Amino acid sequence: MYPLKFEPILKQTIWGGDKIIPFKHLNETLEGVGESWEISGVEDNESVVANGPDKGLTLTDMVKRYREELVGEANYARFGNKFPLLIKFIDAREDLSIQVHPADDLAKKRHNSMGKTEMWYVIGADKGARLRSGFSEQITPKEYKERVHNNTITDVLQEYEIHPGDVFFLPAGRIHSIGAGAFIAEIQQTSDITYRIYDFNRKDANGNTRELHTSQALDAINYEVLDTYRTEYEPLKDEPVELVACPYFTTSVYDMTEQISCDYSELDSFVIFICMEGACKMVDNEGNELSVRAGETVLLPASIQDVTITPEGEGVKLLETYV
Secondary structure, rough: OOOOOOOEEEEEEEEEEOHHHHHOOOOOOOEEEEEEEOOOEEEEOOEEEEOOOOOEHHHHHHOOOOHHHHOOOOHHHHOOOOOOOOEEEEEEEOOOOOOOOOHHHHHHHHHOOOOOOOOOOEEOOOOOOOEEEEEEEOOOOOHHHHHHOOHHHHHEEEEEEEOOOOOEOOOOOOOEEOOOOEEEEEEOOOOOOOEEEEEEOOOHHHHHHHHOOOHHHHHHOOOOOOOEOOOHHHHHHHHEEEEEEEEOEEEEEEEOOOOOEOOOOOOOOEEEEEEEEEEEEEOOOOOOEEEEEEEEEEOOOOOOOEEEEEEEEEEEEEEEEEE
């Protein structure tokens, strides 16, 4: 097998902006693109291979065809033909709704789906851009419902001004929302289940409000209060810095000005690289070569033993993630 690129799945949204198309160097004129689904095995939203002999196959076709060779033995045993991660870029021109995602057990019971634990890496932020993650004070489920009803739910949510490089880990159950001006990479479990709690009473072009899932969210929410919901890390040049390690994914950031080699011979998993700045060349142990630049996402099959990454120009910034 060889390193795979996929056709992006562009999503127009009522809150979408204008950053994704130029960031990804796309020859498109779509307006209000809020999301680019980079790698997706979500039913009816499956990514299509964009390069090499398997061009045109969907990600689900690929998992069925290559099985452990693509995803790794443990992942295939655990997830079968379902690719376990969903990778997105998100551009918010306006605030997104306040929302929460169910954990595995609740998602399985209600929707026959995986839950949705996710993380955000801030690629860009307009001046003053903010996001919300977690509660700022202890409230009860009863008070939660009252606050949604009387439009004061945002008063008890923790809010952060954000800057490029900020990281937030969002285990299933954590209440959150992305604010206007945020441009982020999102790594999450393969699930499209979102409980929309509060939408600022917004109306669409037809004067309709969007459906809310306030009651369903009631027992999906984790009401604990933490000191901080931001993931702290020490940025370093030319070596990987681990950001998140959880049962669903492990993610590191690489800020590189010189060549490095990554040895995956002991890793029983695919590896995804998301390029956020600059450009590089990747060469695997089979001699397959790939040029990658900002806005592109690459899937290294589990059969690849190692890859050498050579930055081009000013250097390259990548997120690396695997299960």
